[in-house]
Amino acid sequence: xxxxxxxxxxxxxxxxxxxxxxxxxxxxxxxxxxxxxxxxxxxxxxxxxxxxxxxxxxxxxxxxxxxxxxxxxxxxxxxxxxxxxxxxxxxxxxxxxxxxxxxxxxxxxxxxxxxxxxxxxxxxxxxxxxxxxxxxxxxxxxxxxxxxxxxxxxxxxxxxxxxxxxxxxxxxxxxxxxxxxxxxxxxxxxxxxxxxxxxxxxxxxxxxxxxxxxxxxxxxxxxxxxxxxxxxxxxxxxxxxxxxxxxxxxxxxxxxxxxxxxxxxxxxxxxxxxxxxxxxxxxxxxxxxxxxxxxxxxxxxxxxxxxxxxxxxxxxxxxxxxxxxxxxxxxxxxxxxxxxxxxxxxxxxxxxxxxxxxxxxxxxxxxxxxxxxxxxxxxxxxxxxxxxxxxxxxxxxxxxxxxxxxxxxxxxxxxxxxxxxxxxxxxxxxxxxxxxxxxxxxxxxxxxxxxxxxxxxxxxxxxxxxxxxxxxxxxxxxxxxxxxxx
Amino acid sequence: xxxxxxxxxxxxxxxxxxxxxxxxxxxxxxxxxxxxxxxxxxxxxxxxxxxxxxxxxxxxxxxxxxxxxxxxxxxxxxxxxxxxxxxxxxxxxxxxxxxxxxxxxxxxxxxxxxxxxxxxxxxxxxxxxxxxxxxxxxxxxxxxxxxxxxxxxxxxxxxxxxxxxxxxxxxxxxxxxxxxxxxxxxxxxxxxxxxxxxxxxxxxxxxxxxxxxxxxxxxxxxxxxxxxxxxxxxxxxxxxxxxxxxxxxxxxxxxxxxxxxxxxxxxxxxxxxxxxxxxxxxxxxxxxxxxxxxxxxxxxxxxxxxxxxxxxxxxxxxxxxxxxxxxxxxxxxxxxxxxxxxxxxxxxxxxxxxxxxxxxxxxxxxxxxxxxxxxxxxxxxxxxxxxxxxxxxxxxxxxxxxxxxxxxxxxxxxx
Ligand SMILES: Cc1cc2nc3c(=O)[nH]c(=O)nc-3n(C[C@H](O)[C@H](O)[C@H](O)COP(=O)(O)O)c2cc1C
Ligand code: SF4
Ligand code: SF4
Ligand code: SF4
Ligand code: FES
Numbered sequence: 058x059x060x061x062x063x064x065x066x067x068x069x070x071x072x073x074x075x076x077x078x079x080x081x082x083x084x085x086x087x088x089x090x091x092x093x094x095x096x097x098x099x100x101x102x103x104x105x106x107x108x109x110x111x112x113x114x115x116x117x118x119x120x121x122x123x124x125x126x127x128x129x130x131x132x133x134x135x136x137x138x139x140x141x142x143x144x145x146x147x148x149x150x151x152x153x154x155x156x157x158x159x160x161x162x163x164x165x166x167x168x169x170x171x172x173x174x175x176x177x178x179x180x181x182x183x184x185x186x187x188x189x190x191x192x193x194x195x196x197x198x199x200x201x202x203x204x205x206x207x208x209x210x211x212x213x214x215x216x217x218x219x220x221x222x223x224x225x226x227x228x229x230x231x232x233x234x235x236x237x238x239x240x241x242x243x244x245x246x247x248x249x250x251x252x253x254x255x256x257x258x259x260x261x262x263x264x265x266x267x268x269x270x271x272x273x274x275x276x277x278x279x280x281x282x283x284x285x286x287x288x289x290x291x292x293x294x295x296x297x298x299x300x301x302x303x304x305x306x307x308x309x310x311x312x313x314x315x316x317x318x319x320x321x322x323x324x325x326x327x328x329x330x331x332x333x334x335x336x337x338x339x340x341x342x343x344x345x346x347x348x349x350x351x352x353x354x355x356x357x358x359x360x361x362x363x364x365x366x367x368x369x370x371x372x373x374x375x376x377x378x379x380x381x382x383x384x385x386x387x388x389x390x391x392x393x394x395x396x397x398x399x400x401x402x403x404x405x406x407x408x409x410x411x412x413x414x415x416x417x418x419x420x421x422x423x424x425x426x427x428x429x430x431x432x433x434x435x436x437x438x439x440x441x442x443x444x445x446x447x448x449x450x451x452x453x454x455x456x457x458x459x460x461x462x463x464x465x466x467x468x469x470x471x472x473x474x475x476x477x478x479x480x481x482x483x484x485x486x487x488x489x490x491x492x493x494x495x496x497x498x499x500x501x502x503x504x505x506x507x508x509x510x511x512x513x514x515x516x517x518x519x520x521x522x523x524x525x526x527x528x529x530x531x532x533x534x535x536x537x538x539x540x541x542x543x
Numbered sequence: 544x545x546x547x548x549x550x551x552x553x554x555x556x557x558x559x560x561x562x563x564x565x566x567x568x569x570x571x572x573x574x575x576x577x578x579x580x581x582x583x584x585x586x587x588x589x590x591x592x593x594x595x596x597x598x599x600x601x602x603x604x605x606x607x608x609x610x611x612x613x614x615x616x617x618x619x620x621x622x623x624x625x626x627x628x629x630x631x632x633x634x635x636x637x638x639x640x641x642x643x644x645x646x647x648x649x650x651x652x653x654x655x656x657x658x659x660x661x662x663x664x665x666x667x668x669x670x671x672x673x674x675x676x677x678x679x680x681x682x683x684x685x686x687x688x689x690x691x692x693x694x695x696x697x698x699x700x701x702x703x704x705x706x707x708x709x710x711x712x713x714x715x716x717x718x719x720x721x722x723x724x725x726x727x728x729x730x731x732x733x734x735x736x737x738x739x740x741x742x743x744x745x746x747x748x749x750x751x752x753x754x755x756x757x758x759x760x761x762x763x764x765x766x767x768x769x770x771x772x773x774x775x776x777x778x779x780x781x782x783x784x785x786x787x788x789x790x791x792x793x794x795x796x797x798x799x800x801x802x803x804x805x806x807x808x809x810x811x812x813x814x815x816x817x818x819x820x821x822x823x824x825x826x827x828x829x830x831x832x833x834x835x836x837x838x839x840x841x842x843x844x845x846x847x848x849x850x851x852x853x854x855x856x857x858x859x860x861x862x863x864x865x866x867x868x869x870x871x872x873x874x875x876x877x878x879x880x881x882x883x884x885x886x887x888x889x890x891x892x893x894x895x896x897x898x899x900x901x902x903x904x905x906x907x908x909x910x911x912x913x914x915x916x917x918x919x920x921x922x923x924x925x926x927x928x929x930x931x932x933x934x935x936x937x938x939x940x941x942x943x944x945x946x947x948x949x950x951x952x953x954x955x956x957x958x
Contacts, residue, residue: 101725102725102880103725103923104725104880104881104882104923105881105882106881106882106883106921106922107882109921116920117920117921118920118921120725123725142921145883145917145921146882146883146921148917149882149883149885149886149887149890149917149918150882150886152886152887152889152890153886153889182906182910183890187890187893189889209882210879210880210882210885212880228720229720229879229880231879232703232705232720232877232878232879233874233875233876233877233878233879233885233888233889234874234877234879234885234886234888234889235879236879236885
């Protein structure tokens with residue numbers, strides 16, 4: 058049994074956890090203490106002094122982010138003394154801060170702006186020529202731009218590179234009010250997680266070169282979803298406006314991820330690539346969105362010569378649609394899953410050695426439905442149905458129906474597929490967490506795999522295919538597939 | 544009564560002839576806990592500036608842990624303070640002997656002397672003294688067959704005042720940027736390379752051999768009230784005899800000033816006294832004449848004993864200029880991690896410079912005091928306070944001179 062100290066915050070009693078800080082205890086109980094340098098996933102620096110609180114019997118204010126609770130502690134988070142200290146710290150922070158808000162891309166999600174409105178509001182007693190000038194706009198890597206004049210020296214970025222990626226590219230150069238964030242000579246800020254720095258920088262000092270100036274943040278809408286960049290399946294927030302995705306942010310959660318990798322954040326870009334497919338292509342000829350042409354293309358092939366490969370790129374629902382089409386419409390036994398990479402996090406952070414988002418999911422399906430593993434059998438078949446990426450391995454020389462986001466010169470019918478920012482579907486990550494993507498933007502020039510299979514089933518004259526996603530869900534649970542999910 | 548600068552011993556032979564290295568022999572016959580008790584009884588307080596009771600500090604070191612360290616703070620970079628340098632010059636072995644005893648008491652086998660970079664000569668003196676002590680088996684493995692081993696390394700600073708702050712000093716020894724650490728944990732629990740560590744000032748450690756030889760009681764009998772023992776003062780300014788003095792705590796400033804310092808030089812008049820190094824509040828001449836030189840009296844006069852770096856300020860010195868020089872120093876030396884210190888020191892310096900140059904505004908005086916007030920007690924280390932306190936005391940006590948600068952020409956500095 059661990060010891061649970063009783064403490065008082067702003068007059069109310071709380072049971073704290075052993076060894077937690079005042080800030081954490083307050084936060085758990087819905088009391089917000091302003092902070093800059095504190096970040097729940099980084100070490101405590103205690104340098105910004107924004108979180109000062111009053112503790113009975115202590116003459117000086119104490120930093121809530123670093124002070125561990127103790128039995129009987131009586132904490133005040135908004136006494137006059139505390140309010141004044143916050144105001145003072147803000148005034149110090151703004152002493153050398155440029156008047157950049159109108160041209161700063163952080164505006165709207167800036168902790169200096171926010172706290173100034175909440176705790177500051179004091180007439181400036183600094184004239185412009187008194188401000189220390191520092192470097193502006195420096196590109197420090199492929200994705201990051203640093204404006205040192207806006208930096209409040211909270212060292213979150215430095216600690217991130219030291220503690221999370223362990224690449225230590227950044228450091229605080231010089232000292233006093235001439236301190237600035239610098240990069241070690243002959244390095245660049247290109248570690249695979251660099252964009253997290255733009256997220257954790259509380260002000261507009263580090264901004265994302267990808268997102269900068271594309272949208273004012275107050276116009277953005279957010280949907281919660283998952284990243285399909287690898288088998289880790291990080292939870293994300295998709296930010297979009299006017300049917301366009303602008304950026305991906307992490308949705309921190311205890312199970313999987315606090316951060317995101319840069320690769321994952323950029324996956325949305327495939328939707329907007331020049332090669333995005335928006336019509337059906339059969340043997341290099343374009344056919345708009347007419348699925349009948351796909352049917353015409355395959356109707357002559359004998360079902361025994363068709364193979365269906367479930368795909369770790371597709372959702373559980375779409376894979377089940379593929380399976381059901383093969384077994385109930387084509388009535389073929391040629392249903393396979395491809396050989397799948399090993400799943401592990403080699404860098405100790407997030408990136409999975411398996412680049413597919415649903416390998417675990419189709420393994421579960423294969424197991425429950427007793428499907429065969431690949432066996433590189435594809436050559437025997439006249440026609441393969443799968444996602445394009447899998448088809449690249451298994452259908453090099455055969456015809457096929459391939460689902461793809463982008464154009465391809467593969468020999469077959471290439472069907473434009475909705476991305477999972479445009480479509481909903483369940484993916485099972487390497488930890489067996491089943492999570493759903495959400496429709497963030499709408500695309501009417503592409504299909505979901507389920508749409509296609511449903512239409513083809515009709516054209517094949519079958520009337521026993523799933524009529525809605527609900528039917529697929531029923532199939533999933535009646536076969537006990539979802540029992541394996543976390 | 545003199546303890547530290549009683550007999551001067553440049554080399555080990557002289558030191559031994561003067562009774563040196565007897566204290567370690569006595570110490571080895573005692574239990575470590577007894578030594579700590581003795582130092583507690585002596586009432587010895589840290590001479591580095593903060594005045595923390597030395598015996599108590601040692602007693603925080605966990606007895607059962609390994610990898611413990613003893614570090615001697617010889618960074619001495621505070622403007623006006625130069626007493627440790629004198630001590631190292633005139634009596635280096637007293638420091639080594641004190642360190643051996645302290646290390647034995649806390650169970651540390653490794654010691655460091657972190658010495659200000661500019662003290663090149665003193666670093667060589669210490670290296671030589673360590674070499675001499677090793678040859679006589681006072682340092683090294685199994686010292687005097689006591690079973691206790693202890694080695695000392697000298698590490699030279701690189702010019703940053705902040706490295707005198709004990710945890711910035713530890714960072715610096717570890718090869719990192721000199722920045723104070725967030726406390727807790729205190730060095731007694733997590734110190735150098737993560738091990739329990741005691742950091743003491745040169746003067747503090749050099750006092751220890753006398754206490755062991757003569758007993759804590761004898762030491763506590765010297766001085767006045769809770770301020771036991773003798774203290775070094777380094778005196779600068781236009782007095783007849785500036786320099787380093789060892790005096791009994793509790794000596795009236797007036798006596799010290801008139802009898803030992805010889806009063807002001809011809810043609811100079813006393814205006815103000817900084818009793819304990821640049822970071823303590825200033826006393827007017829009138830206030831100074833009423834104090835005795837000890838922790839309590841100076842504290843009740845609103846200032847501090849500090850490091851004992853006494854700066855005597857003559858009537859002709861412009862206090863605006865003096866304060867600006869101070870502010871420039873602290874601005875330059877702020878390590879910059881805490882917001883109030885990083886931004887406040889430069890802000891204040893700018894305001895003072897403006898006032899000094901006759902470009903100040905009336906509200907600047909209040910602003911400077913308010914900024915100082917807002918910095919105080921809110922930072923990781925006391926450097927912010929070390930500027931804030933003088934700012935408030937100078938402006939309050941010598942407002943007239945600041946007004947000269949705001950309203951026209953200063954009769955003192957002619958600016
Ligand atoms: C900015 C700053 C500079 C300091 N410089 C010194 C110094 O040069 N020498 C010193 O002994 N203590 C210095 N101190 C005090 C030390 O942090 C520490 O309190 C002292 O070394 C402890 O030794 P003592 O207990 O023997 O006094 C400084 C403190 C601060 C905040
Ligand atoms: S760049 Fe941003 S994260 Fe880094 S220290 Fe400055 S304000 Fe903090
Ligand atoms: S680690 Fe994988 S799931 Fe997470 S953000 Fe990167 S690519 Fe996406
Ligand atoms: S008070 Fe100043 S010198 Fe001390 S840690 Fe903070 S910024 Fe550094
Ligand atoms: S959040 Fe506590 S000091 Fe920065």
